[in-house]
Amino acid sequence: MDSIEVVLVMLLAVVASAYIMRLLPRAIPLPLVQIALGALIAAKSSHGVDLEPDLFFLVFLPPLLFLDGWRIPKSGLLRDKGTILELALGLVIFTVVGAGFLIHWLIPAMPLPVAFALAAIISPTDPIAVSSIAANAPIPKRLMHILEGESLLNDASGLVCFRFAVAAALTGTFSLQTAALTFVWLVVAGIGAGVGVTMLVTVVQRWLTRHFGEPAGSPILVNLLLPFGAYLVAERLHASGILAAVAAGVTMSYVELSGHAHASTRIQRSAVWDTVQFALNGVMFVLLGEQLPDIYRGASISLEESGHLNPWWLVVYAFAITAGLLVLRLFWVWASLRLTIFKQTIRHLPRRKINPRLLLATTLAGARGTITLAGVLTLPLVLPDGSPFPARALTIFLACSVILISLLTASIVLPRLLAGMTFPAEPEEQQEEDLARRAAANAAIDAIEKTQIALMESEACVDPDVYPQAAARVISFYEHKLKEIDPESEHAWRKTDYAEKELRLAALDAERRTVFDLARHEQISDAISRKLVREIDLMEARYR
Structure with a gap:
């Protein structure tokens, strides 16, 4: 089966997954169905899709992150900005350090920079996976807003940490001072590129519309190209294309408030973006299932380098790393809540008790998904000297395993954990x-x-x-x-x-x-x- 035929079959699998979901119990999230369909495609095809890491990253990530930035509720983002930043920045760094050393301790044959790269790419949570699971669990709206804001920002911070770790693995050197300066440039220039490109495109588009009218479909096509433009400009500036795509989406949400777009354009554009989001997220999970057999075979070969011949050690590693991530997240969320209560005590505000079930729900809701998959598949194939990148297949396998286990754990435990819970009404939305x-x-x-x-x-x-x-x-x-x-x-x-x-x-x-x-x-x-x-x-x- 040719690659283009495989892609078409994957798109059909995404369509089929939506219908299959209606026949299955609601507790099964959509990503798991798509992964299973991808594995079925791999079993029926003679050869899979050969992924070019940089091209894969460019095609999938900018539009998804752009859309996340555009549609995330800004009021909730600003209201809970302290909590979101603690999770999106502090928790990511805490996870990279803690999980990095844990992975290197579990698998000594995996170099420490590669272990940090794996820890970095499994640190971001996935809003699509969480939303799919939340459809079957009564997660409070405010907690969902926090989780969405966390996933929006920790995508960027996790991928930036991943980039540093991969660079250290390629060069064999790491300078904290250089990394700090580079990080500042990546953030500032990346955000600047996203905001600048969006504003420039908006001004030019309005001028053209004012003088020549608005051709049918043109604004929608420009809107689809915008995240790619912001990403490429940032990359040319050696800044973070990921942050540029996110910043472009956030900026677009404010540009939209001007109300210059025609009503018909808004209706059509919304439908187009819904389709793009559904297709890209679905193809990502189908692609994960399609790649799993090759990933497993490569990981089994890499396993020999760690001194183990039994493939069951792969399962042990996957569950151990996932458990480590949950423990790190549980500790960080608990510490963050304790800090919030301490601040309330100082300000003489009413103290709220920590609900253990909500604490566990916040921990389990941090499921991994498309960003982890897209990032880990961009690992270089070879080092600068031409030798294979160390433990690449094993790293990809473990990242994919974390995605699967976190999805399964959340989909099974969350509905049961939150069953029967009642949450106070949130009248603000109705009042607004x-x-x-x-x-x-x-x-x-x-x-x-x-x-x-x-x-x-x-x-x-x-x-x-x-x-x-x-x-x-x-x-x-x-x-x-x-x-x-x-x-x-x-x-x-x-x-x-x-x-x-x-x-x-x-x-x-x-x-x-x-x-x-x-x-x-x-x-x-x-x-x-x-x-x-x-x-x-x-x-x-x-x-x-």
């Missing part, structure tokens, strides 16, 4: 939504009244009596929305709104079936059918 709906509706009514007067006074006005009637109809719609969020009548209006939604959905379904039926009988053209169905679909999306 009601505030936005009320302000937007009032602004809409003011705009309708002003526009009505302007249209009636314009020279193009043919029938002034039409506008008051039209304005009254539109204003009544917004007055209805204001009554929905009125605290005094909220409950009754919520029930009425639910009933109205069901009736509207039934009506829209009937409209769509009728339009399709007319098109099938050639009573209307395909173009008219597509236009009307698109309007109906957009209305249905609003109510759903």
Whole structure:
């Protein structure tokens, strides 16, 4: 089977995984299904995909990190920035040092820089894997925001540490002073490149749109190319392309608040990015399953260098390293919570007790995933002198094993650990939504009244009596929305709104079936059918 055919089969496997998930128990996370399908592809194909490390890194990581930075809730990120930074920076360094020495102690034949490289690449957590598991476990929203913020930032810090460790393995030297200066440059220049490229592209795109209009599909394509541009510019500056992609995503989220993008562009772009995210994450896990047989064979050969001939030692190493990661994370999370309680005591704030179940949940929720896989597969094939990179296959096998074990552990234990737990309601989101709906509706009514007067006074006005009637109809719609969020009548209006939604959905379904039926009988053209169905679909999306 040719490589291009394998890629196409992998994409089909990603599609199939979504349907297979509906047939399996909910406790099984999607990544595990995709890994199993990848292993099935490997069993049926004559040869697998030969991965070029740098190309693999460029294709997969920038868009995923860009999207994470774009979509992560900024309010939660800023509110819990202290906790997130402790996990994303402090825990990563703590893990690299602790797990690095543990790995070198377990496998003395693995050089210390390679052990640190392995520890660095298994330190970042994966938000997609956690979200998949969280669908079956009642993880509090605030904890999910913290885990998402941690995964966004620890991707960058873990990959930067990984880069230093690989450089030390290649050169055989490591200078703390040089590393510190390089780290500062990587961070500052990487973030600067991401912000700069995003702002430059935004300014140029707005100028072109203002003077020449907006070609269909062009803004979406530019948006897809943006993370790659930020990544490549940063790499040319010898800065962190990873941080550039993250910074570009965060910057894009603020650029989006200007509201310059057309409504149709936002709708189409959201659908395109959802597809890209689903495809790239799925292919990553399918690729992991496809590579597993070769990884295992290579690791078995590398195992002989450690003085063990029994392949079961690979299993021992994998579980020992995963257990070590959990212990390190548990200790760090506990210490971080104790520090938070100590600060509350100093400030004379109400003290909160540490919930042991939530402490364990935070520990187990740190599942590894796509970033670990993408990073470890970029390990160099050879050293500068042409000799093979030491224990490369074993390193990749252990990283992949940590991904599998952490996913399995979290998917099995988390739902049982949090079962039956109740968490205090978080009214902030509903209050913010009601505030936005009320302000937007009032602004809409003011705009309708002003526009009505302007249209009636314009020279193009043919029938002034039409506008008051039209304005009254539109204003009544917004007055209805204001009554929905009125605290005094909220409950009754919520029930009425639910009933109205069901009736509207039934009506829209009937409209769509009728339009399709007319098109099938050639009573209307395909173009008219597509236009009307698109309007109906957009209305249905609003109510759903």
